[in-house]
Amino acid sequence: MQKYTILIVGGAGYIGSHIVKMLAKDGHRVIVFDNLSTGFAKAARFGEKLIVGDLADEVILDKVFTKYKFDAVMHFAAASLVRESMENPKKYYRNNVSNTLNLLDTMVKYKVQNFVFSSTAAIFGEPEYIPIDEKHSKNPINPYGVSKLMVERILEDYASAYGLNSVCLRYFNACGADPEGELGEMHDPETHLIPLLLQVASGRRDNVKIFGTNYPTPDGTCVRDYIHIIDLCDAHRLAMQQLLNQKLKGNEVFNLGNGYGFSVKEVIDCAQAIVTKDLKQIDLVEAPRRPGDPAVLVADSARAETILGWQPEYRKLDKMISHAWNFEKKVK
Secondary structure, eight states: OOOOEEEEETTTSHHHHHHHHHHHHTTOEEEEEEOOSSSOGGGGTTSSEEEEOOTTOHHHHHHHHHHOOOSEEEEOOOOOOHHHHHHOHHHHIIIIIIHHHHHHHHHHHTTOOEEEEEEEGGGSOSOSSSSBOTTSOOOOOSHHHHHHHHHHHHHHHHHHHHOOEEEEEEESEEEOOOTTSSOOOOOSSOOOHHHHHHHHHHTSSSOEEEEOSOSSSTTSSOEEOEEEHHHHHHHHHHHHHHHHTTSSOSEEEEEESOSSOEEHHHHHHHHHHHHHTTTOOOOEEEEOOOTTOOSEEOBOOHHIIIIIOOOOSOOOHHHHHHHHHHHHHHHO
C-alpha cells in the first residue's frame, strides 16, 4: 500500500483520534491539527505531530501547509451540539462554515485536492421515509444541520470551480470505542446515550434521562441507527483511498449507518446486561419528549457499500457497548 501524508483536522476528538490511530497503523504520515477546545492532546498521540491551532487563524494554516505536503485532508473540527446551535447559532456558522472555508481556501492555494468531510444525518431534518438514502430531501431543523449542509453545498461549488475532490460522509449515531481500549468517548458535556448510561454504571453520573416513552415505535422510545466508531473510520479510510486513487472525483456523498435501528429501551437493556457482569446498576429517569426528536432515524448505506466497498464489522449492539464499557472502566 502506498503511504501518504494526511492532515486530520480535529484529530484530538472522538472520531478524529480513532482515524488518526487507524491511518498511522496503516503506515501513513498523520499530522493532527486541533485547537483542543473539545479534544484532548493525549487522544492524538498516535499521529506523528499534534499542531495546536485554530482554523480561524489563516497564518498558522499557511505555516502548516508550507511545512508539509499533504496528499489529503480529513475534517472533523466542528461544533456539534444541536441545542447549543439553537442557542448560539453564531458559533456554529463561524466555526463550522467560515472556518471550514479558511481550510478549503488554504487547500486550493497549496493545491491539495482531496478532502473527506465529516457531515451528519442532521442535514435531513424530519424524515419523510425510512431508511434515509442520499436522495432524501434536505431540510435541517437546527443551525448545526444547516451549517453542515452549507459546507456540503460549498464543496459542490469548489469541485466545479477549483477541482477540489471531496467526499461527504453523513453519520447517523457514532458509538463504541477502540477495541484495544486505548481510545473512546470523552465529550464534555456528554450528550450521547451509550456513554451516558455507562457513566451512570461506573458511578460518574447519578442517572440518565429517557426523553419520551410514547413515540409510535414498538416500545414507545426513539429508534436510532448506531454505527461503531471503527466501522465509521473504515469508511473514511476507504473514501480517502478512492480519492487518492482517482476513483472518486468531484463531490460525492454517502450515508453511514447499520441500516437498522435500536430503540432507547433496547440500548438500555443491552447496556444493563453488560454492566451487570460487573455488578453495576443503571438508574433511569423518564422525562418528556425533546422538541425536534424524530421517532425513527435509520440510514440506507447501500451506496457506501456498493461504491466504497464498505462493510461494517461491528453490527451487533452488544459489541458496540462492550467496547465502550471497557474504555469507561479505564477512565472513570
